[in-house]
Amino acid sequence: MNTLPRWVLLPALLGGLFVLLPLAAMAARVQWSSFGALITSDASLSALRLSVQTSGSSALLCVAVGVPMSVLLARAEFRGLSLLRSLVLLPLVLPPVVGGIALLYTFGRQGLLGRQLEVLGLEIAFSTTAVVLAQTFVALPFLVISLEGALRTAGTRYEVAAASLGARPSRVLLRVTLPLVLPALLSGTVLAFARALGEFGATITFAGSLQGTTRTLPLEIYLQRESDPDAAVALSFLLMIVAVLVIAAARRRVST
Amino acid sequence: MSRLARSFSAAAVVMLLAGGCGGPDDSTSGAEDTVSLQVHAAASLQEPFEELGEAFAAEHDGVDVQFNFAGSSTLVQQIQQGAPADVFASANPENMDKLVEAGLQGSEPVDFTSNTLMIAVPAGNPAGVTDLTSLTEDGLHLVVCAPEVPCGAATETVEQAAGLTFSPVSEEQSVTDVLNKVTSGEADAGLVYVTDVAKAGSAVEGIEFPEAQEAVNIYPITTVKDSENAGLAQEFVDLVSGPAGQEILDGYGFVGR
Numbered sequence: 001m002n003t004l005p006r007w008v009l010l011p012a013l014l015g016g017l018f019v020l021l022p023l024a025a026m027a028a029r030v031q032w033s034s035f036g037a038l039i040t041s042d043a044s045l046s047a048l049r050l051s052v053q054t055s056g057s058s059a060l061l062c063v064a065v066g067v068p069m070s071v072l073l074a075r076a077e078f079r080g081l082s083l084l085r086s087l088v089l090l091p092l093v094l095p096p097v098v099g100g101i102a103l104l105y106t107f108g109r110q111g112l113l114g115r116q117l118e119v120l121g122l123e124i125a126f127s128t129t130a131v132v133l134a135q136t137f138v139a140l141p142f143l144v145i146s147l148e149g150a151l152r153t154a155g156t157r158y159e160v161a162a163a164s165l166g167a168r169p170s171r172v173l174l175r176v177t178l179p180l181v182l183p184a185l186l187s188g189t190v191l192a193f194a195r196a197l198g199e200f201g202a203t204i205t206f207a208g209s210l211q212g213t214t215r216t217l218p219l220e221i222y223l224q225r226e227s228d229p230d231a232a233v234a235l236s237f238l239l240m241i242v243a244v245l246v247i248a249a250a251r252r253r254v255s256t
Numbered sequence: 257m258s259r260l261a262r263s264f265s266a267a268a269v270v271m272l273l274a275g276g277c278g279g280p281d282d283s284t285s286g287a288e289d290t291v292s293l294q295v296h297a298a299a300s301l302q303e304p305f306e307e308l309g310e311a312f313a314a315e316h317d318g319v320d321v322q323f324n325f326a327g328s329s330t331l332v333q334q335i336q337q338g339a340p341a342d343v344f345a346s347a348n349p350e351n352m353d354k355l356v357e358a359g360l361q362g363s364e365p366v367d368f369t370s371n372t373l374m375i376a377v378p379a380g381n382p383a384g385v386t387d388l389t390s391l392t393e394d395g396l397h398l399v400v401c402a403p404e405v406p407c408g409a410a411t412e413t414v415e416q417a418a419g420l421t422f423s424p425v426s427e428e429q430s431v432t433d434v435l436n437k438v439t440s441g442e443a444d445a446g447l448v449y450v451t452d453v454a455k456a457g458s459a460v461e462g463i464e465f466p467e468a469q470e471a472v473n474i475y476p477i478t479t480v481k482d483s484e485n486a487g488l489a490q491e492f493v494d495l496v497s498g499p500a501g502q503e504i505l506d507g508y509g510f511v512g513r
Contacts, residue, residue: 018271109397110441125442126397126425208426208437209402215427223429226329227404 023240030237031230038234046212047220048238054128054216055196058135062192066143067185071173073144074151085148092141099137100205107133108206130207131214135196142195143188150184151177190250194243292320293488294340296331298347298475299432300371300451304508305345308501312492319488327405327430328352335360335480342489345477345496347371348406352476362479362486368497369510371449371473373410375463376438376456383444388418388465391445399434399443402427406473407434411447413471435460449473454509475510 031038038044073085091099106112107124117124124130154177162176163169178185200218207214209223217239225232293312297305302325309321324331324339328351335341336358344361345368346352352365377385383396391398400422401408408427415422425443428434435452437443439459453462477496479489495501502512 014271104440104442108440108442204429204433205436208399208442209428209433210424210426219429223402223404225333226327226402226429229333 026233026236026240029233031234034230035234035237038231039238041231043211043215043220043224044231044235044238047215047217047235048242050128050131050212050215051197051217051239052242054131054135055193055199057132058139058196059189059193061132061136062140062143062196063185063189066140066188066192067147067178069140070144070147070151071177074148075156089141089145091138092145096134096138096199096201097205100134100202103130103134103137103202103206126208126210126214128213131203131216134202134206135199138199138202139192139195143192146188146191147181147184150181154180187250190246194246197239197243197246290318290320291485291488292322293342293485293492294322294324295343295345295492296324296326296335296339296341296480297343297345298328298331299325299430300347300449301325301345301475303455304505304510305496307504308492308496311500311504312495316488316491321492329354329405332358341480342483342485343477343492344480345475347475348409348473349476350406352478355478355480360481362481362483362489363493365476365478366493366497367474368477369475369502369505369512371451371475371510372468373407373414373447373465373471373473374450374453374468375465376435376446376448376453376460377444377463378438378441379459379461381461382441385445385463387463388414388420388467391422391447392420397442397444398422398424399426399428399437399446400424401431401434401447402429405430407431407447407449410471410473414447414465414467417467417470418465449509450511451509 039048069088073081073088104111106114107117107130108114109118109123109125114124124133158176158180159172162172167175198218199216200222203214203216204219204222209215209219215223217235221232221235221239224235295305295309302323305323305325309323312321313319324334324341326334328346328348331344331346332351332354335344335355344352344355346355349367352361355361356365375385375388375391377383383393385391385396390396400411403409403412407430411422426437428437431448431452434443434446435448435456438446438448439456450462453460477493479486479493483489496505506512
């Protein structure tokens with residue numbers, strides 16, 4: 001702390017206030033007398049349940065494909081690797097609505113794969129699967145970027161040592177590489193979950209909006225804003241609490 | 257200063273204010289000598305109003321008409337929160353009532369046009385939709401507006417008038433979202449406004465139904481209280497509700513009063 005110049009305090013404080021003040025301003029608008037009723041309505045509860053379920057599923061999907069992707073990006077060496085990295089991280093900088101349009105033209109009924117999927121009896125449009133796909137699309141880069149960074153920082157020393165002692169590649173990956181980056185894997189997963197929880201643009205463009213099927217909490221908030229601003233504020237506050245709880249839980253897991 | 261630099265410094269000032277929770281008023285608005293008339297209008301009015309705005313600017317030297325198109329309830333909220341507004345045109349009486357209840361109208365609101373619902377199907381009508389009843393068929397992907405928004409309220413009215421119960425695959429946030437689901441072929445049918453079908457051109461086909469007359473959507477317009485350009489605002493309202501405005505609106509499928 002002693003090596004820190006004193007002047008960083010002011011911009012840091014300003015930045016902190018800039019984030020906290022709007023949250024406090026929103027909390028001040030919550031109608032506490034009706035808060036309980038507003039967040040326990042049928043529509044709110046089903047939106048909350050759907051949000052937690054779909055975000056959980058997308059976080060798992062992100063781990064399933066994101067871990068192998070990160071390992072490849074961090075360890076493999078081939079031409080075009082850096083281009084590939086930029087491309088898979090693209091959803092990070094794309095507006096989510098663009099992701100939604102892209103997904104629509106891939107998995108929609110008239111999309112690139114839509115007809116083949118329909119032949120297989122899989123209809124993705126307007127289903128909960130569409131929500132999970134939209135969330136995974138936007139959340140995946142968050143896991144990949146944090147895990148790949150950690151893998152690069154960790155280096156290959158231990159992996160080389162394990163291999164020279166006769167460990168097979170799978171064993172090295174599961175017993176040496178992944179345990180080393182476990183904190184980053186956990187925080188990356190939480191980040192992906194949180195991003196999925198807040199997903200709005202891709203979902204509304206690609207999956208539609210129907211209570212209990214595709215209307216997640218952010219969609220419900222946006223819809224309630226039309227007719228009942230108090231309910232929208234109450235739900236926003238609820239979403240904020242869920243997000244804070246998730247981050248707090250993750251912090252504890254990572255630090256212990 | 258370039259626009260970008262101005263936005264950047266405005267954001268920086270806002271951050272400083274957030275830090276100080278107040279502070280000096282900044283009035284750094286552009287010192288150009290043109291007057292800009294701020295018109296807040298329902299999203300469905302975009303095309304005819306842009307045309308009307310050009311006509312208005314052509315008649316008034318040094319006047320620039322700026323539009324804010326969004327859902328009517330969003331616009332009311334923005335005006336209540338102090339967004340600079342001279343004219344407000346709503347897609348339904350309910351949202352105009354909200355503005356009047358807040359005492360923000362500059363004059364008595366005038367009903368200036370109307371819109372009705374229509375069935376929209378993708379070009380070629382792949383699901384063979386003929387009327388409202390065929391929208392209840394099993395396996396048909398019907399998309400409508402959510403009851404919370406005006407087009408959804410109108411949908412519920414025609415549903416009751418026809419004695420039907422729809423089971424839509426999606427209840428969208430806005431009529432534009434419904435239209436997009438139809439033009440992209442994701443939905444077999446959607447309930448949208450006549451003006452939306454006109455706007456979509458050859459991508460969709462429209463099917464009229466008699467029950468639509470039960471849910472005619474009326475559009476009111478008014479000037480906004482404390483407008484700095486009250487005279488101009490009233491002239492714009494008069495243009496919209498006068499014969500020239502009505503002709504332009506009719507051209508987009510609206511039905512004059």
